[in-house]
Amino acid sequence: MFRKVVITLFLVFLFIFINNSRSQDIPLIRIGIAKIDGDAYFSNVGRMATDFLDMKVEGKGYVKIKVKNGSGFIETNNGILGVTLPLRIYPDGYYVNYNSNYYRGYFEILPSGWLVNVLNIEEYLMSVVPSEMPASYPLEALKAQAVASRTYALVNKRKHGEFDLCNTTHCQVYKGMRVENERSTRAVMETIGEVVVYNNQPIKAFFHSSSGGFTEDCKYVWGEDLPYLKGVKDSEELLNDTWSRTVNFSEFINKLSSADINIGGNFSIELEKTSSGRIYMMYFKSSEGIYYIKGTTFRNLFNLPSTLFDIVINGDYIIFSGRGNGHGVGLSQKGAKFLAEKGYNYKEILKFYYQGVGVAKWY
Numbered sequence: 083m084f085r086k087v088v089i090t091l092f093l094v095f096l097f098i099f100i101n102n103s104r105s106q107d108i109p110l111i112r113i114g115i116a117k118i119d120g121d122a123y124f125s126n127v128g129r130m131a132t133d134f135l136d137m138k139v140e141g142k143g144y145v146k147i148k149v150k151n152g153s154g155f156i157e158t159n160n161g162i163l164g165v166t167l168p169l170r171i172y173p174d175g176y177y178v179n180y181n182s183n184y185y186r187g188y189f190e191i192l193p194s195g196w197l198v199n200v201l202n203i204e205e206y207l208m209s210v211v212p213s214e215m216p217a218s219y220p221l222e223a224l225k226a227q228a229v230a231s232r233t234y235a236l237v238n239k240r241k242h243g244e245f246d247l248c249n250t251t252h253c254q255v256y257k258g259m260r261v262e263n264e265r266s267t268r269a270v271m272e273t274i275g276e277v278v279v280y281n282n283q284p285i286k287a288f289f290h291s292s293s294g295g296f297t298e299d300c301k302y303v304w305g306e307d308l309p310y311l312k313g314v315k316d317s318e319e320l321l322n323d324t325w326s327r328t329v330n331f332s333e334f335i336n337k338l339s340s341a342d343i344n345i346g347g348n349f350s351i352e353l354e355k356t357s358s359g360r361i362y363m364m365y366f367k368s369s370e371g372i373y374y375i376k377g378t379t380f381r382n383l384f385n386l387p388s389t390l391f392d393i394v395i396n397g398d399y400i401i402f403s404g405r406g407n408g409h410g411v412g413l414s415q416k417g418a419k420f421l422a423e424k425g426y427n428y429k430e431i432l433k434f435y436y437q438g439v440g441v442a443k444w445y
């Protein structure tokens with residue numbers, strides 16, 4: 083009996099211990115900043131380390147590093163020191179400055195030349211949220227963005243192999259400390275560790291700038307049918323979020339032929355649309371034959387804001403008139419703004435764009 087109690091107590095203790103250590107453990111994330119080929123300049127450096135060396139940096143903490151063919155060279159007033167990569171660059175008490183921008187955490191230069199910023203996810207989000215959404219948006223919209231971006235980051239670890247995520251729209255826009263803002267930082271702090279889950283697992287939390295009135299079902303964009311990424315009717319205000327692009331006829335023909343669509347002067351266009359109104363497939367019928375192209379491929383080819391558009395041929399010009407901005411899948415950022423203004427809180431906003439999900443504290 084006594085033994086049982088002891089074991090139970092031990093288990094309870096272990097559980098509390100694990101729980102506590104989990105709640106304090108904010109995961110680190112590795113962000114690819116730039117590929118260095120040649121010289122790179124850093125300041126506010128306190129220490130540099132490789133697998134074999136550990137160096138204190140004196141003075142102003144200003145260093146010039148040359149990267150060439152997988153090797154690193156640290157240039158100082160006393161000469162040039164060749165070092166093995168990876169080279170880790172730590173701050174001197176403040177934050178390391180690279181390219182006139184301060185970064186939290188530390189840097190690593192990999193043998194491939196990639197400069198990677200290593201920092202914890204919450205610090206990363208302090209820059210991602212205002213890079214991805216205007217910090218002037220309502221707090222609940224910013225909190226929804228923070229939770230979506232945190233979920234995206236956790237689910238996409240190792241997306242780039244030697245580092246986790248890049249710093250562009252390919253992954254999530256991250257601009258260092260320069261863009262940090264009190265309001266977006268508050269949104270990160272007030273949702274610390276929270277992620278969007280479906281069946282207790284973090285989801286693929288896609289988001290985009292504006293849905294133009296309707297979000298898109300994931301399967302039409304990436305072919306993957308996910309139960310929580312169905313299209314929904316978004317805020318009506320977004321029906322007014324319109325755009326228009328004009329290209330001349332010869333440019334239109336040339337661009338199409340670069341995608342192996344060779345239509346002559348006489349052709350007709352047929353559009354196959356999804357239930358959200360986006361173009362899924364376009365068919366070009368001419369005496370040369372019938373060609374087809376996916377709406378998403380066509381959007382990239384002509385650099386259009388979205389696939390939610392119509393085409394009008396007017397003499398020598400082709401006019402695209404559409405709505406929204408981005409792929410249309412998942413959370414619509416402008417839509418989140420309107421929902422927040424209508425009184426939705428961040429969890430309600432997330433559940434509006436991701437169906438059947440919950441918000442859970444992950445750490």
Ligand SMILES: [Zn+2]
Nearest residue numbers: 247248252253
């Ligand atoms: Zn990327």
